[in-house]
Amino acid sequence: MLEQLLIFTRGGLILWTYRELGNALKGSPVDALIRSCLLEERSAETSFSYDAPAGGATYTLKWAFHNDLGLVFVAVYQRILHLLYVDELLAAVRREFSHIYDPKRTAYDEFDEIFRQLQKEAEARAEEMRKSKQSNRAPPVAGKKQGPGQRAGSQGNGKKKGVKVGSGKDDGDGESGKGRGLSNGSSNGQENGIEESSRVPSVVVKGNENGTPEVGAFDVNKLQKLRPKGGKKSDAGGGGGKASKAEPKKILKKNRVWDDSPSKSRLDFTDPGDEKGDNIVDVVAADQGESMMDKEEIVSSESESEEDEEVESAKPGTKKKGWFSSMFRSIAGNAVLLRSDLTPALKALKDRLMTKNVAEEIAEKLCESVAASLEGKKLGSFTRVSSTVQTAMEEALLRILTPKRSIDILRDVHAAKEQGKPYVIVFVGVNGVGKSTNLAKVAYWLLQHNVSVMMAACDTFRSGAVEQLRTHARRLQIPIFEKGYEKDPAIVAREAIQEACRNSSDVVLVDTAGRMQDNEPLMRALSKLINLNNPDLVLFVGEALVGNDAVDQLSKFNQKLADLSTVPNARLIDGILLTKFDTIDDKVGAALSMVYISGAPVMFVGCGQSYTDLKKLNVKSIVKTLLK
Amino acid sequence: MEQWMHQIEQWVRQQPVEQLYAAFAVLVVTIAFFAILRLLKPAKSNTIVLAGLSGSGKTVLFYQLRDGSPHQGTVTSMEPNEGTFMLHSEMEKKGKLKPIHLVDVPGHSRLRPKLDEFLPHAAGLIFVVDALDFLPNCRAAAEYLYDILTKASIVKRKVAILILCNKTDKVTAHSKEFIRKQLEKEIDKLRTSRNALSTADIANEYTLGVPGEAFSFSQCRNKVTIADASGLTGEVSQVEQFIREHVKP
Numbered sequence: 001m002l003e004q005l006l007i008f009t010r011g012g013l014i015l016w017t018y019r020e021l022g023n024a025l026k027g028s029p030v031d032a033l034i035r036s037c038l039l040e041e042r043s044a045e046t047s048f049s050y051d052a053p054a055g056g057a058t059y060t061l062k063w064a065f066h067n068d069l070g071l072v073f074v075a076v077y078q079r080i081l082h083l084l085y086v087d088e089l090l091a092a093v094r095r096e097f098s099h100i101y102d103p104k105r106t107a108y109d110e111f112d113e114i115f116r117q118l119q120k121e122a123e124a125r126a127e128e129m130r131k132s133k134q135s136n137r138a139p140p141v142a143g144k145k146q147g148p149g150q151r152a153g154s155q156g157n158g159k160k161k162g163v164k165v166g167s168g169k170d171d172g173d174g175e176s177g178k179g180r181g182l183s184n185g186s187s188n189g190q191e192n193g194i195e196e197s198s199r200v201p202s203v204v205v206k207g208n209e210n211g212t213p214e215v216g217a218f219d220v221n222k223l224q225k226l227r228p229k230g231g232k233k234s235d236a237g238g239g240g241g242k243a244s245k246a247e248p249k250k251i252l253k254k255n256r257v258w259d260d261s262p263s264k265s266r267l268d269f270t271d272p273g274d275e276k277g278d279n280i281v282d283v284v285a286a287d288q289g290e291s292m293m294d295k296e297e298i299v300s301s302e303s304e305s306e307e308d309e310e311v312e313s314a315k316p317g318t319k320k321k322g323w324f325s326s327m328f329r330s331i332a333g334n335a336v337l338l339r340s341d342l343t344p345a346l347k348a349l350k351d352r353l354m355t356k357n358v359a360e361e362i363a364e365k366l367c368e369s370v371a372a373s374l375e376g377k378k379l380g381s382f383t384r385v386s387s388t389v390q391t392a393m394e395e396a397l398l399r400i401l402t403p404k405r406s407i408d409i410l411r412d413v414h415a416a417k418e419q420g421k422p423y424v425i426v427f428v429g430v431n432g433v434g435k436s437t438n439l440a441k442v443a444y445w446l447l448q449h450n451v452s453v454m455m456a457a458c459d460t461f462r463s464g465a466v467e468q469l470r471t472h473a474r475r476l477q478i479p480i481f482e483k484g485y486e487k488d489p490a491i492v493a494r495e496a497i498q499e500a501c502r503n504s505s506d507v508v509l510v511d512t513a514g515r516m517q518d519n520e521p522l523m524r525a526l527s528k529l530i531n532l533n534n535p536d537l538v539l540f541v542g543e544a545l546v547g548n549d550a551v552d553q554l555s556k557f558n559q560k561l562a563d564l565s566t567v568p569n570a571r572l573i574d575g576i577l578l579t580k581f582d583t584i585d586d587k588v589g590a591a592l593s594m595v596y597i598s599g600a601p602v603m604f605v606g607c608g609q610s611y612t613d614l615k616k617l618n619v620k621s622i623v624k625t626l627l628k
Numbered sequence: 629m630e631q632w633m634h635q636i637e638q639w640v641r642q643q644p645v646e647q648l649y650a651a652f653a654v655l656v657v658t659i660a661f662f663a664i665l666r667l668l669k670p671a672k673s674n675t676i677v678l679a680g681l682s683g684s685g686k687t688v689l690f691y692q693l694r695d696g697s698p699h700q701g702t703v704t705s706m707e708p709n710e711g712t713f714m715l716h717s718e719m720e721k722k723g724k725l726k727p728i729h730l731v732d733v734p735g736h737s738r739l740r741p742k743l744d745e746f747l748p749h750a751a752g753l754i755f756v757v758d759a760l761d762f763l764p765n766c767r768a769a770a771e772y773l774y775d776i777l778t779k780a781s782i783v784k785r786k787v788a789i790l791i792l793c794n795k796t797d798k799v800t801a802h803s804k805e806f807i808r809k810q811l812e813k814e815i816d817k818l819r820t821s822r823n824a825l826s827t828a829d830i831a832n833e834y835t836l837g838v839p840g841e842a843f844s845f846s847q848c849r850n851k852v853t854i855a856d857a858s859g860l861t862g863e864v865s866q867v868e869q870f871i872r873e874h875v876k877p
Contacts, residue, residue, distance in 0.1 A: 006703075010705070010706045010707040011687065011705050011732070012703050012709065013709070014702060014703060030703050031683075034704040035704060039736060070707070106699045107699065402738045402739075402741060404736075404737045404738050406767075408771070408821065411771075411821045414817060414820070414821050415767075
């Protein structure tokens with residue numbers, strides 16, 4: 001049974017709740033829904049599951065929007081019940097409520113009656129569907145899209161199965177009840193074969209936070225894991241091989257100049273007689289001026305009105321007709337936005353995003369989410385569809401890229417200092433993204449703010465990693481904790497932190513070896529390092545050149561950290577450090593992909609190879625560049 | 629001099645009449661236009677902005693001020709609530725009172741940029757703080773308050789700020805003095821961490837307080853006061869007082 005059905009405005013006022021069921025909901029599922037799903041631009045997903053914190057019930061939430069009136073309809077029910085009529089009910093409620101809605105009114109008691117009726121009807125219809133299926137004895141397990149944006153088809157078996165199944169009931173799901181236009185007849189034939197092998201198919205709905213269904217004879221997750229991991233790397237042997245930070249071996253080699261800036265005088269920082277690193281030569285501390293973190297970024301404001309025209313002209317053929325009709329409608333100002341209107345504009349936008357190196361999956365989800373928030377809205381007069389879509393997308397991008405927690409590291413460092421513990425930052429990432437380089441840059445920046453830093457060389461695998469850090473430490477004149485190679489990184493890190501406590505360093509920067517996200521033993525080792533030492537900040541270092549792999553990297557890293565964690569509240573990626581930003585001109589999409597998939601803010605941006613090349617992310621300029 | 633005047637008179641006499649009339653009309657219109665502009669400009673804005681962390685009670689307060697009750701409750705706002713109305717308690721009062729334009733800006737961190745749209749027109753800002761659940765959110769609240777206090781649109785126009793301790797109807801709510809002291813301490817720490825070395829402060833356009841001294845709200849260039857209220861039960865008299873002070877009828 002439904003626990004609750006709420007209707008509220010986008011401004012937050014509850015207009016109507018289903019009042020018969022007197023039990024209050026445990027926890028605050030609706031707030032959690034808004035914060036983690038609707039505001040994160042995941043509104044195209046189909047449902048959201050919520051675990052009440054004090055070990056209460058677990059709920060599933062479904063929602064519907066009425067974009068024109070600015071209303072949201074949310075239905076909450078227990079997760080173990082798989083109610084089939086909820087989507088239909090929400091659509092019916094939305095229809096009926098929009099008739100009686102009035103912006104000035106705040107109480108809608110007469111809706112109780114209407115709702116009871118709608119609920120009865122919906123339940124009756126669901127019952128009917130179920131009975132008719134029982135009599136058929138061949139439940140159509142439909143292989144069609146549940147809703148926009150669901151990607152269940154990527155699972156091991158190439159068939160998309162419908163969403164959840166009646167728990168304990170032996171018939172299949174009630175997808176037909178959702179009225180999504182499936183073709184029962186055609187799928188029946190195919191499904192019979194499948195039906196034998198998998199008795200009660202249940203599927204992980206993409207929107208579910210913890211994906212394992214309770215009643216699942218066929219767990220698609222397991223299937224994924226069984227797939228051979230041949231993929232990218234077979235074992236730890238893949239770790240080495242990337243060029244270490246270059247100290248040119250022969251002086252004959254000319255320094256490479258990437259752009260027209262004058263080349264730096266020397267890149268060879270090795271001190272004479274330094275093979276064993278025993279001679280501590282007194283080097284002047286590197287002082288290259290102010291780190292770019294502290295410099296104000298000058299953003300040029302350009303007008304983008306010309307870009308709209310380009311988009312329009314890019315479409316051949318039928319565009320002219322569409323343009324005329326949309327012009328007329330926009331002048332009249334009464335057009336209600338339909339899916340069909342939005343699709344071309346959204347497609348253009350999606351293509352544009354993808355040319356800016358946003359991962360395909362992310363661009364798709366974003367466009368779906370924007371569509372969900374615009375469907376049914378009335379076009380203002382004199383506005384085109386494309387400009388409405390553009391504004392909505394801009395807002396959505398701004399919302400995603402704005403960090404949801406404070407990225408003021410200095411404040412955190414001060415807080416930790418007061419408590420007398422060192423602030424520990426761990427740099428993780430795949431091979432060759434620039435962890436060691438950017439670690440040195442962060443150390444330089446912290447030093448400029450009068451914070452005492454210590455490095456910990458926990459990359460005990462790659463040749464030259466420890467020397468590399470040692471060189472940086474010497475130039476910056478900060479202590480480094482190292483134990484050489486072939487040691488357990490987790491133990492090295494723990495000892496480093498203890499050493500930091502002893503010599504009262506404020507911050508410990510822990511460098512780890514690069515590892516591919518599919519490499520199970522290495523991910524396990526990373527997880528052990530994080531669990532053992534419980535750092536204050538887990539920084540994922542990702543390069544801005546990465547394309548669709550960003551999604552895979554981040555989601556696998558997060559998943560492994562969550563799965564292999566020993567405590568219930570697993571430590572996940574807390575922040576992102578975007579590197580090699582100077583090598584991409586305006587293809588800044590990787591930032592968006594990473595932030596969307598992980599929810600972590602971008603804390604630093606590395607934009608060069610010298611110590612001062614570290615910046616903060618300028619959200620407005622990124623959004624502008626993405627939509628240019 | 630007289631000759632010059634005589635020459636001008638002659639020249640004027642020589643012009644056709646219509647031209648003279650046209651010139652005169654244009655002159656009159658221009659003067660009238662400027663006069664109207666000057667009359668309209670110093671009309672003081674009547675916007676009051678409600679800001680604060682998510683969950684501090686802004687939307688409840690908004691509806692309390694507007695309708696006298698928070699109706700059936702609220703959820704996290706996704707969009708700002710705006711309205712121009714007379715305060716509910718003043719509905720019964722006679723006399724011409726200017727309606728206030730109240731804006732409730734969502735507190736969720738992802739929606740922070742929306743605040744910047746409303747600040748340039750604000751006559752006053754009410755920063756709502758949850759007095760019940762204060763200590764866990766103290767840092768976040770202080771950071772938000774610090775950001776607001778250092779924005780150019782607030783400092784230059786000397787917008788008055790009221791720090792409102794909400795939810796005081798509950799027994800375990802902190803007192804406003806305690807909250808004030810905690811906020812001052814936190815903002816002091818923020819000052820040191822944000823102003824540490826850089827002369828070009830990145831996000832904040834102004835610096836707060838006097839260097840070398842502990843921060844206190846009296847050092848701010850604009851007036852900062854602190855008050856109690858309870859959105860749910862309707863104890864909003866201090867809020868209304870503040871509003872009336874800054875939205876002159």
